[in-house]
Each structure stands twice: as structure tokens, then as C-alpha cells.
Amino acid sequence: MSSSRQPVYTEKTKCRDCYKCVRYCPVKAIKVEENSARIIDDLCIYCGRCVEICPTHAKKVRNDVPEVKKLIRSGRKVVLSLAPSWTTGVFGSREELIAAFRGLGFCAVSETALGAELVSSWTSEQLEREPGLMISSACPTVNELFRKYYPQFIDSLSRAPSPLEAHALFLKRLMGERIAVVFAGPCIAKKLEADNRDSEIDFALTFDEMSGWLGERSLTAATPRSFETEDLDFYPCQAVSGSLYAMEGGMIRSLGDMSRSPDRTMVPLSGMTHIMEALDEMDGRDGMMLELLSCPGGCVNGSGFKNRGNQFAYRKKSLIHFEKALAGSISSSPVLEAAESMNLQLPLKSFIRASAHREASFTDELIEEALYELGKEKEEDRLDCGGCGYNSCRDFAVAYLKKMGEKPMCVTNMRKRAQKKVDMLLRTLPMGVVIVNRRHQIVECNKGFASLFADPETICDEEYAKRHSDLPLINFVDLTSCLTDILSGRKSIFEERLKINGKFLKITFFSIDKGHLAGVIIQDITTTSVKREDVIRKAEEVISKNLQNVQQIASLLGENAAETEIILRSLTDQFQFTAAEGNL
Numbered sequence: 089m090s091s092s093r094q095p096v097y098t099e100k101t102k103c104r105d106c107y108k109c110v111r112y113c114p115v116k117a118i119k120v121e122e123n124s125a126r127i128i129d130d131l132c133i134y135c136g137r138c139v140e141i142c143p144t145h146a147k148k149v150r151n152d153v154p155e156v157k158k159l160i161r162s163g164r165k166v167v168l169s170l171a172p173s174w175t176t177g178v179f180g181s182r183e184e185l186i187a188a189f190r191g192l193g194f195c196a197v198s199e200t201a202l203g204a205e206l207v208s209s210w211t212s213e214q215l216e217r218e219p220g221l222m223i224s225s226a227c228p229t230v231n232e233l234f235r236k237y238y239p240q241f242i243d244s245l246s247r248a249p250s251p252l253e254a255h256a257l258f259l260k261r262l263m264g265e266r267i268a269v270v271f272a273g274p275c276i277a278k279k280l281e282a283d284n285r286d287s288e289i290d291f292a293l294t295f296d297e298m299s300g301w302l303g304e305r306s307l308t309a310a311t312p313r314s315f316e317t318e319d320l321d322f323y324p325c326q327a328v329s330g331s332l333y334a335m336e337g338g339m340i341r342s343l344g345d346m347s348r349s350p351d352r353t354m355v356p357l358s359g360m361t362h363i364m365e366a367l368d369e370m371d372g373r374d375g376m377m378l379e380l381l382s383c384p385g386g387c388v389n390g391s392g393f394k395n396r397g398n399q400f401a402y403r404k405k406s407l408i409h410f411e412k413a414l415a416g417s418i419s420s421s422p423v424l425e426a427a428e429s430m431n432l433q434l435p436l437k438s439f440i441r442a443s444a445h446r447e448a449s450f451t452d453e454l455i456e457e458a459l460y461e462l463g464k465e466k467e468e469d470r471l472d473c474g475g476c477g478y479n480s481c482r483d484f485a486v487a488y489l490k491k492m493g494e495k496p497m498c499v500t501n502m503r504k505r506a507q508k509k510v511d512m513l514l515r516t517l518p519m520g521v522v523i524v525n526r527r528h529q530i531v532e533c534n535k536g537f538a539s540l541f542a543d544p545e546t547i548c549d550e551e552y553a554k555r556h557s558d559l560p561l562i563n564f565v566d567l568t569s570c571l572t573d574i575l576s577g578r579k580s581i582f583e584e585r586l587k588i589n590g591k592f593l594k595i596t597f598f599s600i601d602k603g604h605l606a607g608v609i610i611q612d613i614t615t616t617s618v619k620r621e622d623v624i625r626k627a628e629e630v631i632s633k634n635l636q637n638v639q640q641i642a643s644l645l646g647e648n649a650a651e652t653e654i655i656l657r658s659l660t661d662q663f664q665f666t667a668a669e670g671n672l
């Protein structure tokens with residue numbers, strides 16, 4: 089085991105709970121908790137789909153390059169087992185890539201396809217001996233699928249070791265047990281194989297990790313002078329038919345004559361959705377050889393290489409490579425001869441069933457209860473929209489019962505609830521409220537708004553809102569310049585006091601969604617203002633009525649009359665001043 093972390097994991101802080109990974113995960117191994125989607129290792133089959141599609145790159149593949157560097161620095165001989173997908177040309181020509189990888193410190197580069205040829209040979213013999221269903225076990229993701237979700241077929245899985253295990257075994261027999269073997273390929277799930285304590289493989293790197301490492305050393309497709317031409321060949325020989333394993337149907341083709349057996353149908357299938365559909369239909373009694381690869385089209389489309397290109401071009405290059413290798417080879421498989429001469433026997437693999445996760449079932453009654461809790465009591469609420477990541481509301485309810493999902497995942501239900509809250513708030517607020525869009529059209533308004541600008545007696549607020557939504561606000565009241573300040577982003581909240589249609593209004597403008605939605609709260613403060621105006625008017629009356637008398641007896645009263653006038657004047661001035669300031 090190379091690290092405490094699993095081959096695929098979630099970087100929690102990067103998750104933005106969009107549920108895209110839940111939607112794409114073929115086995116729904118992702119649990120959403122506290123608005124974050126994390127992988128449940130016991131359920132994951134390491135297909136890498138979530139890594140490919142996560143828009144925020146919160147799903148990560150464990151980086152084992154530092155461990156491999158340490159291994160090389162330790163002085164042990166480290167051989168690179170290179171996946172058949174190299175034939176797609178992603179790292180340049182054979183000489184270029186061998187030179188580049190040797191430049192990283194690997195003592196030799198050998199093709200994993202040699203191990204594939206050993207596996208094909210074993211499989212051919214087995215097919216001759218045993219009738220019935222046989223399922224290839226070369227893809228670690230497919231093996232995990234069987235262990236965790238289709239244990240009923242586990243006895244039909246081929247017991248041959250994986251091509252990588254067979255290759256590592258062959259290399260160790262050839263070079264001594266002390267060597268270390270590191271795999272490089274487009275496969276994320278191979279890390280799982282390397283993590284196995286009994287494995288012959290020390291580490292598995294993806295092509296992405298290799299690219300990154302080469303990039304650090306500026307070794308891409310360069311041929312360092314220090315290598316002689318003979319060093320720039322695969323060790324100990326070049327593979328032939330094993331290179332076909334990278335493509336759907338390649339393994340079956342590599343079986344040679346056995347691939348045309350009249351007693352057995354040979355079915356290649358790739359892509360997890362197709363595989364699961366097929367397994368759901370199968371009864372296990374068919375006389376069939378199933379070649380299953382998790383990645384659509386095969387390993388040439390593996391998710392451990394995100395810059396992969398045109399699949400047609402890859403397949404074409406790989407097939408041309410195979411034809412050339414076949415034409416240039418003196419033997420159909422030099423590795424078989426070598427294995428025979430060293431009397432190499434492949435150890436048989438056995439698969440351990442994981443607890444069958446599909447078995448967790450709930451009664452219809454329980455599912456109905458969960459649907460009710462999720463706000464889906466009525467049939468028309470069950471939209472099966474897939475927004476939560478599950479195919480149907482029922483599937484989501486089951487996930488909820490399994491504690492794999494939480495209520496906020498249903499966006500439609502959340503929106504409905506939020507709308508109810510907004511409606512309730514709008515209905516109960518005593519002041520007028522209106523929400524407008526960037527075109528200053530009414531999106532929502534309440535009865536308070538109606539009572540200020542329409543006839544509130546004849547309309548209920550819901551009808552009013554419906555009837556008036558999308559109408560320009562200016563049809564009722566002109567707040568254009570203030571709304572422009574908010575919607576343009578110049579201001580986020582401010583207050584104005586305006587006199588409209590004879591009413592004194594205290595109006596608060598605020599931004600809801602910058603550039604898109606603005607809210608307006610309108611309070612009628614006419615009564616307070618009228619009282620204030622009354623005070624001013626009455627004070628003026630007192631002043632004017634008494635002014636003459638005051639002037640006449642001013643000489644008698646002296647300074648006291650002047651003080652009375654000053655007080656009254658300052659009172660009216662103050663009221664007028666504050667009114668003019670807008671502080672009504």
C-alpha cells in the first residue's frame with residue numbers, strides 16, 4: 089500500500105455540491121453530506137469518471153510520483169512496465185519515450201503487453217477445457233464491479249492474474265526478485281492493484297502523473313545522448329498481440345484461433361453503462377466469453393490521461409503498430425517462449441466478494457415515507473429531473489434512506505420551499521415590497537405595494553402578483569434612476585424619502601442579485617409627515633397672529649418677546665430644514 093489515501097479521493101474544500109459526480113458515478117458511490125460530495129471507498133470501483141467530469145477538480149487521483157522518486161533514489165533497480173496504450177503515440181515514438189522514461193531513472197522500460205500475452209495463452213487453454221461463461225478479469229475496475237455489485241458472477245471471472253501482475257512476475261523471474269516494478273498507463277484503477285499487499289507491483293502511475301514528472305524534468309520526447317541505440321528498445325523484447333489489449337475487442341483478437349470457437353460466443357463490451365445493462369440481463373448460464381473494459385472503447389480512452397485525443401486516431405495507430413509488430417516478429421509471441429524456457433507458471437487469482445451493496449432494499453412504504461419527507465407527496469412533484477444526480481425521485485429517496493443523500497439535493501423542492509417562504513414573508517410584511525428584474529419589470533410584489541399604487545380591496549396579493557408580474561414598474565411608480573443605481577452595481581443598498589401621489593414614502597432600494605434583481609421596500613410615512621407639517625403651520629400661525637401685538641408691546645416686554653419669537657422661528661425653521669433634508 090503506497091499511501092493512506094485511496095486512489096481516488098475528494099478535496100472537500102473544492103467541492104461546490106453540484107452533484108455532477110453523483111450523476112456520472114455508475115454505482116452511486118458518492119455520499120452527499122453537509123453540502124459536500126465524498127467518495128465512499130467501500131462502494132467505489134475506481135472508474136475515474138468523477139475525476140474526469142468534476143468541474144471544480146475536487147475529485148483527485150492520488151499522486152504516487154514522490155514515492156516512485158524515493159524508490160529510485162533508494163538505489164533499487166526499478167523497471168517501468170508500460171501499458172499497451174503507449175502505441176497511441178501519446179508520448180511520441182518508441183525511442184523517444186524510452187529515452188525520456190530512462191532519463192527519469194528507470195533502469196529498463198518493458199511492455200505490460202508481454203504479460204497480456206501470457207494471460208491470453210492461459211485463457212485459450214482454459215477456454216478449451218471449461219465450457220460455460222468466462223469473464224475476462226484484466227480490468228481492475230470491472231473486477232471491483234463484480235466483487236461489490238455482481239457477486240453472483242464472481243465464479244465466472246477468469247482466474248488468470250492481470251496482465252500487469254503476469255508481467256511483473258515475468259520480469260522478477262528474469263531480473264531477480266529484488267527489482268521493483270512500477271506501472272505507467274492510462275488506468276487509475278491499477279493503483280488499486282499496486283495497493284494490494286500481495287501484489288508484485290510496487291506502484292502504478294497514470295499517464296498524467298508521468299507527463300507531469302517529465303514536464304518537471306523537461307524530458308518530453310527528447311533523446312538524451314547518454315543512451316546507446318540498443319538501450320532504446322523495450323526490455324527484453326517487443327510485444328506483439330498483447331498490444332491489442334488496450335482496445336475493446338483486443339483481448340479476444342489476441343486469443344487467435346480460440347477467438348473463433350463455434351461453441352462459445354465471444355462478446356467484447358466496454359463502458360460501464362453498457363456492462364451493467366448486460367449483466368442485469370444475464371442469467372450466467374450462457375456459453376460465452378465476455379471481454380469487459382470499464383473505459384468506453386477500452387484503455388486507450390482511460391481516465392488517467394486527461395489530454396487524450398481523437399479515439400479513432402488512437403485506435404488506428406495502435407492497429408498499425410500491431411500489424412507492424414506482427415510482421416517484424418520472428419515468433420508470434422517471443423515472451424511465451426521465454427516464459428516456457430524459464431518454466432514460469434502463472435499463479436491463479438481468487439476474488440473476495442465484498443458485501444453486496446445492491447441488496448440493501450427498502451419496503452415501498454418506507455420509500456413513500458422518504459418521498460413525503462423530501463416534499464414529493466404528490467405524483468406531480470416527482471419530476472424525475474435528475475438534478476440531484478439520481479435518475480428518479482424514487483432512486484433519490486432510496487439514497488436518502490441509505491443516508492447517501494440529503495434533502496437540499498433536490499433543487500426543485502428547495503426552490504418550492506424557498507418560494508413558499510418568500511410568499512409568506514411578502515404576504516405578512518405591512519409595507520409595500522416589489523422585486524424587479526434588470527429591465528425594471530415586476531417579478532414579485534405584495535398587497536402592501538398594491539395598496540400604495542393600485543386598488544387593494546379588489547385584489548388578493550397572489551392574483552395581484554400574477555397579474556402584474558412582468559409589467560414595467562414604471563406603469564405604477566417611477567423609480568427608474570434609483571433602480572439603475574442598484575442594478576448597475578453603483579450602490580448595493582440605500583434609502584430615499586420621496587413624495588409620490590401626495591404620499592410621503594420612505595423607500596429602501598437593495599440589490600438581490602447584482603445586475604439581475606433588485607428589491608424595493610416602501611413605507612408610507614405620510615401620517616408622521618402630516619403631523620410635522622401641522623406643527624410647522626400652527627407655529628407659523630402663532631407667529632403671524634401675534635407678531636403685530638408682539639411688535640406693539642415689544643418695547644414694554646423687552647427681550648422676553650424677542651426670545652419667544654426666536655424660539656418659535658427656530659422651531660419652524662428646524663422642522664422645515666429637516667423636511668427639506670428629507671428626514672421626515
Ligand code: SF4
Nearest residue numbers: 113132133135136138
Ligand atoms: S471513481 Fe467511479 S465509482 Fe468511484 S466515486 Fe468516482 S465515479 Fe464513482
Ligand code: SF4
Nearest residue numbers: 227275382383387390
Ligand atoms: S478499461 Fe483499461 S484503463 Fe479503463 S479501468 Fe479498465 S483497465 Fe483501466
